[in-house]
Amino acid sequence: MPNSALPIAPTPRLQLRQISKRYPGCLANDAIDLRIAPGEIHALLGENGAGKSTLMKIIYGVIQADSGDLLWQGRRQSIAHPAQARSLGIGMVFQHFSLFETLSVAQNIALALGRGEGTPSQLEGRIREVSQRYGMPLEPQRLVHSLSIGERQRVEIVRCLMQDIRLLILDEPTSVLTPREVDDLFTTLRRLADEGCSILFISHKLAEVRALCHSATVLRAGRVAGHCIPAQCSDPELARLMVGDAAAMISDHPKAQGSHEFLRIDQLSWHSPDPFGCSLKAIDLTLRSGEIVGIAGVAGNGQDELLALLSGEQRLAADEARRICFAGQAVGHLYPDARRRNGLAFVPAERLGHGAVPELSLEDNALLSAFGQGLVRHGLIRRSRVRALAENIIQRFGVKTGDAQSPARSLSGGNLQKFILGREILQQPRLLIAAHPTWGVDVGAAASIHQALIALRDAGAAILVISEDLDELLQISDRIGALCSGRLSALKDCADTSLVEIGGWMAGDFTPSPSAPASAA
The missing domain is CATH 3.40.50.300 (P-loop containing nucleotide triphosphate hydrolases)
Structure with missing residues (x-):
């Protein structure tokens, strides 16, 4: 070594x-x-x-x-x-950017530099010069919400370089x-x-x-x-x-074909009311039981909107309900709890605030989405069962914490992610939708999460993973596609595609590769 x-x-x-x-x-x-x-x-x-x-x-x-x-x-x-x-x-670019989306590039940089460095309009020349010099060209007058994630990172770095x-x-x-x-x-x-x-x-x-x-x-x-x-x-x-132990940290998972179709999305179009959101355009997708489908894409290209429509946080009108089906049943109009009764489990991208309540204990957080698993009877919480579930999650998924009474905010990102994923997996879902399952997670926790997803797949569940980590998607997915500007590419077997082709999909080039035909979405 x-x-x-x-x-x-x-x-x-x-x-x-x-x-x-x-x-x-x-x-x-x-x-x-x-x-x-x-x-x-x-x-x-x-x-x-x-x-x-x-x-x-x-x-x-x-x-x-x-x-x-x-x-x-x-x-x-x-x-x-x-x-x-x-x-x-000393400058620092945090994992979560600290930019005001409704302000321009120049205005964001001016706020960081302070009054003595000039007004936003006075800084525009310096911004162009510094950004061009280091190969990160920026247009100072563009509003941050109109920038890609990569361009926003350029703003953060250029803001440091100007100091x-x-x-x-x-x-x-x-x-x-x-x-x-x-x-x-x-x-x-x-x-x-x-x-x-x-x-x-x-x-x-x-x-x-x-x-x-x-x-x-x-x-x-x-x-x-x-x-x-x-x-x-x-x-x-x-x-x-x-x-301390690299066993199973880097592993190749065998691919699977899946069996019968469980999730079908049919020509799903949806207009986002959010001025900074992304509308979906005629999305088609099928997901079989016993397979993992990965969806790549740069953030802001429709991932959040698709996740909201699949989880039930955003519902379709009754006459559009068949755009989303579970095992042949229209669910597009159903609330999240009804979809969970039909076999859905959901791991959101945001751990604190969406996947877990920071101030609540792990025991109470276990109850939040698993209440339909016999944890409530005649309107009363069965505390012993809730506690047993939380302790089971902690033990089986190797969550490092004091005990089940520890607040969610006390856990590291990787350990909280393992807890949330374990909570969903132990409900034995027929369909698991996971957004960015290992974002910011260390190699050991990522390997543990991947193994849990593969085990759930092999038990017959259909799994949809949405992530910006292409290495992860190619490692665990059986088929893969990409979102760009609200459009979804055709899905292909991971063995029949490449990083170059997927990168093209992420940039909006959906032209089929001549070397291998795309499989039907």
């Missing part, structure tokens, strides 16, 4: 020495050492809950360490708030990008590094880390588990550093 790092510069750009941070009942960071040289692209790896987010917040001034030293260009610093971090030349940045922190920057956008981003990051900017890159996509990063620090349970040069490591070696 390679364990060396790049040659150490005399004065690191950033150095952390014995950084510790404790929360009630949790030692989030335990005596962490980290150093990043000028021009270095340094990966920070680890499971959900390993302490990565806490460490980034300390560097960026969102929170303060309990002990230890932070040295910036050789001098000890106490960074009290993000504004001070930005003044030092004389010396260290750029990127948290899961490729999770919502197309393959072409990932390539463009990496070209920009390499250019920044060549100019001396240090980059701290947080990602769970190990192949990307190996392709981009000069070195890596791996956290496990709040401590440094090791250092390595990613290009000299395999995915299982990196996974072993992260989780």
Whole structure:
């Protein structure tokens, strides 16, 4: 296992020495050492809950360490708030963008820079110059809601670059990008590094880390588990550093054909009343019991609207109900609870607030969607059964938590996702619809989730997975398609397509590949 790092510069750009941070009942960071040289692209790896987010917040001034030293260009610093971090030349692009959708690109950047840097109109020339220089062209007058996800990320990065940045922190920057956008981003990051900017890159996509990063620090349970040069490591070696046991972390799942048709969507068109939404256009799709169908696409191309129509959160008129059928029965007009009685289980994209109520205990969150599983009798909650269900989910799906009384907000993203998925799977659904099932989830939790989905498929359930992670979709799906501007491509067997073809679908090119005919949707 390679364990060396790049040659150490005399004065690191950033150095952390014995950084510790404790929360009630949790030692989030335990005596962490980290150093990043000028021009270095340094990966920070680890499971959900390993302490990565806490460490980034300390560097960026969102929170303060309990002990230890932070040295910036050789001098000890106490960074009290993000504004001070930005003044030092530290910028951060969070996983969830912080942009005002109704404002223009220039207005969003002006808000971050402050009054002394000029008005939005005065900044337009600089925005064009900086964005063109780094291969991320932006039109300053465009409203953010009209931009693709990749373009919004450009706004976040350009906003940092206009502040004389010396260290750029990127948290899961490729999770919502197309393959072409990932390539463009990496070209920009390499250019920044060549100019001396240090980059701290947080990602769970190990192949990307190996392709981009000069070195890596791996956290496990709040401590440094090791250092390595990613290009000299395999995915299982990196996974072993992260989780201690790489068995089944990287696996190929056998494909399935499915049996009888369960879900049918027939010429589904729907006009979104949301001015920032996406209308659906004549969508056709069939999903068989015992198979997984993956739907790719850049966010904002109709995924949310399709999910709402399938889950029952948005209903069709009675005369349009047959546009969506479960096992031949029209359900397009039914409410969510009626669809659940017909075999539906649903894992939404948003964990907190949609998939779980943050303030409620895991026990109460288990009740929210599983109340029809004998947990309520004559209007009274059968608490012993609810508790047993929550404890069963925690045990069977390896959810790391104190107990079933822990509030949902206390769990890491990966553990909460495992809980929500387990809650739905243990209801033994005939149809499971899962949105972004492993978004921002570490490699160990992702493998656990994938194995649970495959097991449910093999038990005869029909599964629809909507995700922007093409590697994930190709790994677990039996057939795959893509959404673009509310239109759905034909579905093809995963073995008969490629990343290039799927990337074309995501960009709206639905022309069949000459090498392999598309299967009927």
